[in-house]
Every structure is written in C-alpha cells, then in structure tokens.
Amino acid sequence: MSHAARRRVCAVVAAVVVAVLLSALPALAHGFTSVVYADLTSPGAGHVRSALGLEYDLLVVSAADAEKDDALFREGTAAFEAGDAAKQAAALEAHSDTVLAYVTERFGVTAGQACTPVRDGDFTMEQREGVPYAVLVLDYRCPASADAHEVHSGLFPDSEGYVRGTKTVVTYDLDLTSGSAALDAKHPSFSTQQSWAERFWEFFRLGAEHLLGGLDHILFLLALIAGSRRLREIVLAATTFTLAHSVTFILAALGLVQVPASFVEPVIALSIAVVAGWHLWRIWRRRSHATDLEIAGHGHLGLDPAGWTRLAVVFCFGLVHGLGFAAALGIDQALSWTLLWSLLVFNVGIEVVQLSIIMLVFPVLAMLRRRRPVTGLWTTGTIAAGVSVMGLVWFVQRVLGV
Structure with a gap:
C-alpha cells in the first residue's frame, strides 16, 4: 500500500472515530436519559x-x-x-x-x-x-x-x-x-x-439497551478490542471484564457492597483512558518495532508480561464497571432473590451485546493487522487515541461534577 493510500485509510478511520466521539457528547448531559x-x-x-x-x-x-x-x-x-x-x-x-x-x-x-x-x-x-x-x-x-x-x-x-x-x-x-x-x-x-419468560425478556432487553446507550462502556470495549492482537486476547480480556463486573454486580444486588457514584463514575471514565492509553504506550515503547505488536505474541496463552498486567488492570476496572451497571438499576440495598434473578438476566443482556460488538469489530481489525501490519497499527492507534481523549474528558468532567 502506498504512503498516500495509507493516509487515506487513516483519514477514513479517524473520521469514523471522530463521528463516534461526537455522538458520545450528548451522553455527557445530565438527564439525557432517566x-x-x-x-x-x-x-x-x-x-x-x-x-x-x-x-x-x-x-x-x-x-x-x-x-x-x-x-x-x-x-x-x-x-x-x-x-x-x-x-x-x-x-x-x-x-x-x-x-x-x-x-x-x-x-x-x-x-x-x-x-x-x-x-x-x-x-x-x-x-x-x-x-x-x-x-x-x-x-x-x-x-x-x-x-x-x-x-x-x-x-x-x-x-x-x-x-x-x-x-x-x-x-x-x-x-x-x-x-x-x-x-x-x-x-x-x-x-x-x-410469565417468567416475559420477565426474562424485559430485563434481557433492558440490559442490552443499557450497554448500547452507555457509550462509556462501549468505548471501554473498543479500547480492549484495539489493544488485542488475536482472538484469544480479546476473549481473555472480555471474559476477565465479565467475571469482574459480575462479581460486584451480584455483591451490590445482595447489599454487601455500596460505593458512591462520585467515586464510581470518574473511575469508569479513567478506566477508558487507561486501557486505551495502554495500547498507545506499547506502541511508543516499541517505536520502529511497533508493528511486531500486530503479528506476534509470546508467553503463556500468547500473553507477554505486559499482556498479563493488562488483564489485571481490566479485572480491577471491571469491578468498578459492575458497580456502574448496578447503579443503572438503582441497586442501593439488599434485594430479594426474585429481583436478583432479573438483574442477572439484565447482565446477560449486557454480555450478548458486548459479544456482538466484538464479533463485528475484531475480525475486521484482525484481517487488517494480518495483511497490512502498518495500516493495522495506525488504525488501532487512532482508535485508542480517540477513545483515550474521550475518557480523559469524561474523567475531568465527572470529577468536577459537570
């Protein structure tokens, strides 16, 4: 691919990222949903x-x-x-x-x-x-x-x-x-x-719609996808995230954990910036060998030490995201097991949408990395940069209470 063609591809990707970020701005307004x-x-x-x-x-x-x-x-x-x-x-x-x-x-x-x-x-x-x-x-x-x-x-x-x-x-x-x-x-x-089937569908749909309408969680997922080189990496990252937020989601539903939104919301925004920035840091550290990130992997399960550290970071942030999901349904006291079942179904709806996004986005990036490593690097770097900036903007706004 020529240098000019590469610039055109990157320009298209950047335009897509900008469009996503601009669409995210309305979500910053208080009361956009209730x-x-x-x-x-x-x-x-x-x-x-x-x-x-x-x-x-x-x-x-x-x-x-x-x-x-x-x-x-x-x-x-x-x-x-x-x-x-x-x-x-x-x-x-x-x-x-x-x-x-x-x-x-x-x-x-x-x-x-x-x-x-x-x-x-x-x-x-x-x-x-x-x-x-x-x-x-x-x-x-x-x-x-x-x-x-x-x-x-x-x-x-x-x-x-x-x-x-x-x-x-x-x-x-x-x-x-x-x-x-x-x-x-x-x-x-x-x-x-x-019927129980009607109750199942209502909360499954609510969970799916919550993730689709929560651009902070979608951007976090995009940051995970951009920083994952192979299918096993994104599967491990998504599974780690799922396990972590399921733990705190259940604990919150049982009334065992209560953390104020003034802490949860800024940390969720910070997690977006950190996970996206992680990929940028790895690119900067490798510099002229950065394309190796797109085609190689070492260590157990194909993860190098930095990859395992990334999973640990994802798990920690996943715990906080679980509190955010719980807060979306106003879980602030111990609930009955009947409602807990509905909330778990809500969580299933979240996971189905999450997996759907991975299945749509990851294969495209994986093919680009395999066939055009340099272009793949620019593409994931552009996505990570845009997501990181948006996460930092949200973090500052939520800390300041804007």
Whole structure:
C-alpha cells in the first residue's frame, strides 16, 4: 500500500472515530436519559402501596411545564441549584397538587378498573448515582376481589423534550407473587400474572439497551478490542471484564457492597483512558518495532508480561464497571432473590451485546493487522487515541461534577 493510500485509510478511520466521539457528547448531559423506580406492595386486600423514586429536577420541569406552574419551576430550580434537600422537598410540598396531577396522570394501577390513588406522607429526598430523587408514596384503592393488578407508566415521555427513553423499573409483591419488570415507551405496562419468560425478556432487553446507550462502556470495549492482537486476547480480556463486573454486580444486588457514584463514575471514565492509553504506550515503547505488536505474541496463552498486567488492570476496572451497571438499576440495598434473578438476566443482556460488538469489530481489525501490519497499527492507534481523549474528558468532567 502506498504512503498516500495509507493516509487515506487513516483519514477514513479517524473520521469514523471522530463521528463516534461526537455522538458520545450528548451522553455527557445530565438527564439525557432517566430511570423511575417503583416499589409496589400490598398492606391489605384492595390496597396497593407504590413508592415512586423520580429524578428531582426532571420532575420539576416536567410537572411545571405540563401544568404551566411557573412558580414550581422557579422554586424547584432554585432548590436544585442550591443542592438543599430540605428546600427541594419543600418546593414539591408547596406545589403538591401540580406534582400529583402530573404523576398520577402518567402512572397508574388497575385491577379490572382503575384504582384510586391517595398520597401517603410527605415528599422525601434521596440520592441515586449522585442525583437527587424525590420519593412519592401513593396508596391505590382497588377492588378487594381482584386476582391480578396491571401497572402502567408513561412518566417523562420523549415528547416532553427533556429526556429520551425513560425506563420505569418496578419491583412488586402483590397477588401472592413477587417479581420485577422494566417498562418503557414500547412496553408501558405489565400484569402481575406475567410469565417468567416475559420477565426474562424485559430485563434481557433492558440490559442490552443499557450497554448500547452507555457509550462509556462501549468505548471501554473498543479500547480492549484495539489493544488485542488475536482472538484469544480479546476473549481473555472480555471474559476477565465479565467475571469482574459480575462479581460486584451480584455483591451490590445482595447489599454487601455500596460505593458512591462520585467515586464510581470518574473511575469508569479513567478506566477508558487507561486501557486505551495502554495500547498507545506499547506502541511508543516499541517505536520502529511497533508493528511486531500486530503479528506476534509470546508467553503463556500468547500473553507477554505486559499482556498479563493488562488483564489485571481490566479485572480491577471491571469491578468498578459492575458497580456502574448496578447503579443503572438503582441497586442501593439488599434485594430479594426474585429481583436478583432479573438483574442477572439484565447482565446477560449486557454480555450478548458486548459479544456482538466484538464479533463485528475484531475480525475486521484482525484481517487488517494480518495483511497490512502498518495500516493495522495506525488504525488501532487512532482508535485508542480517540477513545483515550474521550475518557480523559469524561474523567475531568465527572470529577468536577459537570
């Protein structure tokens, strides 16, 4: 391949990387996506209690806009910017009619007929992934003879223009059954009589969509692929990453590990930069012999000492990514084994997408490395450089709380 042709190939690769990074920028904006948490229990016959966790600033702007309550917007926004939980709860209390009208119109429980909601207690505040959430408890009065309940959620729809793809994660203990469900615009409701297969598919889909929508995890995977010379390397790296994040995911679901998002999120960003930078460092260290990285490998399982060290680094960062996956579903306390099963299915959805990305990207890079080692080196180096820069940008932003 001529020097000019090589430059053209690298320019195309660079353009692709730039396009990926530019598409990642919207994910930096707070509130680009949101998750609603609903815990449903039954204190007695014909009685359903729903504890809703709603992202505070999103609730303020959505409810104020829907009901044209400018005072709620001003007071709620000021309390959010002040970071004062007491003021945030007070702002909601002062405009409780507006907030209740918004929530009850979009979230409901039926049992043959619509159940009537009544607020139970005051608004309270909590933190999820470093984000303030308002907790609203609603009591629904339903027919005592109902055999099953149906839950519907249309909170924070795309049409409002504030977020995209809001999901409502529901845990329930109703009708002598317990379980969990994930609702979104395409699947806005579920019945407590749903089958295990329906529950499996809901959380499998949620896990797959979470990875596809989480560009930080995708870029981490691209960094692993770019730095892997042969199939065995990326398989070992991906398996190490999977084992690590599965460990912390389960520990978090069992309530045995709790780490604040203020630590987890910056470390995830740093892991992206470090793993991508690892490949750049190896290229720089070898200099004129850098193409050997694309065609040779030594040591047990084809890994040299640097390769084994890389696996150790991937495992450590995988532990932190597992906490990030757990935080995506608001796991901050010990959960039932029923919900734990659903969360493991969520993890399976993540892994299937991860393997699909590897199967699509790695063969292309492997063929390029084998046939055109120099071009393959430039290509993986360009990908690693772009991913590393994006990881550093995210790290700085998350440390500073931007």
